[in-house]
Amino acid sequence: MSIELRHFRCFLAIADTLSVTRAAERLHLTQPAVSRTLRQLEQDLGVRLVDRSTHHLALTPDGLAFRDQAAIAVTAFDRALGHARRTSWPLRLGHAWSAAGTGTTALLRRWHEEHPETPLELLRIDDRTAGLARGDVDAALLRGEVRAPGLITEQLTTEPRVAGLPADDPLARRPTLSLADLADRTLALNTVSGITTLDLWPATARPAATITIGNTDDWLAAITGGRAIGVTTSATAEMHPHPEMAYVPLTDAPPVPVVIAWRDGPGHPRIADLVALAHEVMGHRHTAPNAT
Structure with missing residues (x-):
């Protein structure tokens, strides 16, 4: 057979x-x-x-x-x-959350203006590689370290981390916070596509408890509902403002790299154009890609 x-x-x-x-x-x-x-x-x-x-x-x-x-x-x-069959061949760009941050609209509009013959489809997929490793998308905007084999990445920018808190939380009134300020709270962890883990804290000063969620919507609901607090990047604050949510900068948490990734091998012929445009919109051009 x-x-x-x-x-x-x-x-x-x-x-x-x-x-x-x-x-x-x-x-x-x-x-x-x-x-x-x-x-x-x-x-x-x-x-x-x-x-x-x-x-x-x-x-x-x-x-x-x-x-x-x-x-x-x-x-x-x-x-x-x-x-x-001469049907259109769209370029599919995945993301797990927050896409290109405040650069999302500019990225989509500039692509449409410069490459009108190739539709750019932005797809949120709740997966660590936003569906890239499975072949669901041609390229992906990802945050944090990307360990999946067979992918090529280029760093576009970095984003500072912020704490996500219920708007009526006493800590929400502070201009900045430290990781230690969150150690006695319950932490919401997105184990499917998130980048925050308990390893962000010293072993002796980690949050007292955690709850596990699987996507950004559930993460927001857990925090605004008063069940937990969270740690994310500034892009989440920009893309997901909420009247019951407060985002406070963290002074001692390392910034998060934002990369564009694609598979190492034959792919969509417009990937190089997408990578170049993403650099223009989100950051500066690096001289060589990193194989991961």
């Missing part, structure tokens, strides 16, 4: 839903057909992709690694087919 694109699509549907039933509904197939296709793929690859030993499906380590590569392959096929 040779592997076909339908095997990849079937596996990705299972990986996205973690359910044979929901994958079958998405693909308009029967459950036995989905199970059979997955079994054929695993047999041909010689690895187990999905752990079916519990009541809930889960991807094995091999499945997790294969998912990203399968997504890249399917995306490349779909886009090549669309290009061959």
Whole structure:
């Protein structure tokens, strides 16, 4: 049996839903057909992709690694087919939160003016690489250290860190804060796409408790609802003002690098133009990219 694109699509549907039933509904197939296709793929690859030993499906380590590569392959096929049919080939720019900060509007408008033949689609994807590693986007604006293999990054700028507090919090009235001022509070941590961890504090003076959230909207809700405080960058304050939220500069927290990233290999032909424009809008041009 040779592997076909339908095997990849079937596996990705299972990986996205973690359910044979929901994958079958998405693909308009029967459950036995989905199970059979997955079994054929695993047999041909010689690895187990999905752990079916519990009541809930889960991807094995091999499945997790294969998912990203399968997504890249399917995306490349779909886009090549669309290009061959002379459909438009948009350039997809991902971000996990805050996009290009206050430069977002300028970036989008200048791109439209200078490259009207290539639509630039800005996509928020709640993922550490904003979907770049999976092939969901062509490039991404990311914050913090990017450790995913196979990506190239160029630093655009840095952003200072700020504390996010309920507007009626006593600390919200201060002009600046230190990390120590937050050590007795509950900290909201975005473990999906965020960059703040307890390692930002000394081991002996870390926040007393944490709550885990998965995206910027839930982070804002946790803070404005009085459940926690947070640490983010100035871009969040610029892009997400809220009447019940206060952002206070942190004096002793290191700034956060903002990078543009893309995959090391064949990609959209306009990536170089996007990188150059991002440097113009957000920062200054660096002489050489860094492979990470």
